[in-house]
Amino acid sequence: MSTPPGRVTIKDVAAAAGVSKGAVSLAFNNKPGVSGATRERIFAAARQLGWAPNSAARSLSRQSVDTVGLALCRPARLLGLEPFYMEFISGIESVLAEHDCSLLLRLVGSLEEEIQLQERWWRERQVDGSILVDFHQGDPRISPLRALGLPAVGVGHPDLTGGFPSVWTDDATAVAEAVRYLAALGHRRIARVGGPAGLGHSAIRAEAFERTMEELGLDGGRHVETGFSGEEGARATRMLLLASDRPTAIVYDNDIMAFAGFGVAAEVGVAVPDDLSLLAWDDSQLCRLTHPTLSAMSHDVHGFGAEVARVLFDLLAGQDVPSRPVATPSLVPRGSTAPPRP
Amino acid sequence: MSTPPGRVTIKDVAAAAGVSKGAVSLAFNNKPGVSGATRERIFAAARQLGWAPNSAARSLSRQSVDTVGLALCRPARLLGLEPFYMEFISGIESVLAEHDCSLLLRLVGSLEEEIQLQERWWRERQVDGSILVDFHQGDPRISPLRALGLPAVGVGHPDLTGGFPSVWTDDATAVAEAVRYLAALGHRRIARVGGPAGLGHSAIRAEAFERTMEELGLDGGRHVETGFSGEEGARATRMLLLASDRPTAIVYDNDIMAFAGFGVAAEVGVAVPDDLSLLAWDDSQLCRLTHPTLSAMSHDVHGFGAEVARVLFDLLAGQDVPSRPVATPSLVPRGSTAPPRP
Structure with a gap:
């Protein structure tokens, strides 16, 4: 995914925001020299035009992917109680470790907060890409994050992830x-x-x-x-x-x-x-x-997390990554199921 | 990505700190040859000018703390199985969220690997400070990470954390x-x-x-x-x-x-x-x-994590932070304990 290259350029963003190309560059590199209001105008113009600093150039100059973002929208107390996310994260980490890459983890209170966070992470180059989870029907994150050009993998059925390449279970x-x-x-x-x-x-x-x-x-x-x-x-x-x-x-x-x-x-x-x-x-x-x-x-939750991370690395390497299911959870009958007593 | 060319360079940092470019390089590469005081002056100058070696993943000109590091030295598979760390991390995250700060999380295979990672995180300004856990007797991380000047809180008894301010349970x-x-x-x-x-x-x-x-x-x-x-x-x-x-x-x-x-x-x-x-x-x-x-x-593991994060923020704010115990785990008798059958 990502904004198709060669269409909107930094020049268009500068024109739309009424500033110089240099100012756009300063804003996106979070350098001084642009006022807060101008910076916001530039970001708004970029978002509207669907422009983001070229991620390929970005990763070339950076040489390697070293941080992946994950925001979880649930109360901190609950997070500690559910085995799923720790196993999922451990799967992600197992692949990140192979790439000498770290996970930037954040708990957020709402999807709106996540949108702002992902925008800041991406603009400030704190992440090379993100993993998006817990999709809702008509998820509000899709449109702004796609406009931003954030490279991201969605965890959920392709019907839910709005064009982000997805990894999902049936x-x-x-x-x-x-x-x-x-x-x-x-x-x-x-x-x-x-x-x-x-x-x-x-x-x-x-x-x-x-x-x-x-x-x-x-x-x-x-x-x-x-x-x-x-x-x-x-x-x-x-x-x-x-x-x-x-x-x-x-x-x-x-x-x-x-x-x-x-x-x-x-x-x-x-x-x-x-x-x-x-x-x-x-x-x-x-x-x-x-x-x-x-x-x-x-369901191999650890393997699920690992596959999500692999797909994100493929995406960041510029590969075409179609949405793909991981193995469907399958029945393991043990002692807690039996025919009902007649 | 990287600092856009033509802006602040290592030369500017050297001039501001009154040292040679070589000294800046030594300081940032944690090499001998620069005194502790000079090193601090170099870091201060770099921070003020918004310069970092080969990575502008984060702007040094920003004054607020926005990333805290945590490396866990255990197999990824095991991590997902133990409730402790997820609850501990959820406690850390609850305090980080109040400060609009994220956790940089990484699984490492050995303490040596953690030392290298923490050094890189710190030199490249990927973290403002770190949380160190799972101390061993005579822990090998203490000496190199203290030499680095990494602001960190140790989770463990003060006898184990070698001078890092510690938060511990008795x-x-x-x-x-x-x-x-x-x-x-x-x-x-x-x-x-x-x-x-x-x-x-x-x-x-x-x-x-x-x-x-x-x-x-x-x-x-x-x-x-x-x-x-x-x-x-x-x-x-x-x-x-x-x-x-x-x-x-x-x-x-x-x-x-x-x-x-x-x-x-x-x-x-x-x-x-x-x-x-x-x-x-x-x-x-x-x-x-x-x-x-x-x-x-x-044992309030969530609260333990939260306290560790609070102590780190105090440390990063320049406060004097003595080691402190959190509440001692206390007995909660329930149904699984009783006098032995005579």
Whole structure:
């Protein structure tokens, strides 16, 4: 990706902003000599015209990629609680280390804040490129960051990443496999404990769950949305198990929530897997350390992060990088799933 | 990218500092031949003029702190498995976000690699300061990084951090409390599943364990060293439980291992807490999601990370920052500890 070369030039930006080419250069190199107001006018003109200092020239003069940016839009407290991001980051880092490159990591409070941050990182040359995650439907980051010419890889379905080359998992297929497996065991009352509806991949999974349940002639209305934390997974499971027609199987959107569900089942005296089957997602080591062990839609999160980093390096090397899926999460049946007690 | 030609050069820096170009080069390459005072004058001049050697990734003319470095010396795969570092990093990030500052994160394969990395980060002004973790006895990073003048905070006991201001937890006191609590419940055969002996804080805990056991007239020889992963915690627990004189209580050095021990107890048919008491460390949400819940030496890891970041900002603001302990981990008794069955 990136602004097509040879169209808009620094001269056009200078003309649009009513300044000299030199001033544009000073602004983009964050040098003194341009007032704050002029600098903003120059950036606005560049954004509008879709111009960014040529990234090829940039990397040539710099010789190598040495920093990649990643902003995460979630509360700091939550970040520490979910295994996914640490495994994902460890995968990214494993590839960055091979390239002697570091990760610039930042927690932001909103997508608007991320836009400003990415703009500053890019203009001030703090990053060579970025990894964008947690896409929403109609994500507000796409348009300004594409206008900026930021080289970036989107983590999410290509329908969500708005033209940024994307690396993604086929969540719809995996959800269908999970539901069909539980139905094949004989379950009819299957529930799903999912992530926030605003996230694109949660919406994809929710839709696939409902569609598959419908195809099987089952009621797909048993959804609970959460923010991915163990506490919320526990609360959702308690609510489902205390209902009059409690489910005999639950699919979770990550493994910490499935693990929490396991604790709740013991707490309310529901036997796993005899009275309740639990199916986790992502499959970190947690799933293999419980007794019985947790069945999961297994997913190499570390490898996912590594692949995202590889695609970004390809992009920065000027290669054409089509969006590509990583392996679809696949079912690993363990001790927490079984046919329902007759 | 690089400093645009024709602007500030090494010559200007040399003139401003009243030294030769060669001296500037020596200072920035951390070579002998320039006194500490001269080096500081050169750095000050360079910073004032906005000059950096071969990289203008960041403008030196900016006065605010905007990047803090953290290198972790552990295999990428392991990093994703341990809740501690993600919670610690989330605490750091919470304070960095208040200062509009980002974390430059890197996995390294050895302490030697970290030394080179920190030197480069500092010379190329990629970081304003760093956080140093996982101190070893006689840590090889101390001397070169102090010579460099890198502003850094050490995470570890002041005996280990060699003059870097440190933020630490009083592990010896916490271990003594843990052992005395289990002994007061009536346990005599108490084992410990610890971290790698090479790490300074593991050594401190091991010594405190042995000393406290000895004071109580108990055999303190039941130690197992691990690399902190759940799998290793499971293996250590299995080994301890299959021995002829198996312990009735086990203290773990983190919570993922205690959690794994919990699974192993169920697997080999040892009842928790009737036949075996388990005491975790750090106390992430894992401990509250099992059934029974896990007793733990509770420790606000997020707050620990936040405090480390605050101390670094104080240091960078030129304040005098004495080493300081954060709150000592304290016992939170839950369902996994009880008197041994008579």
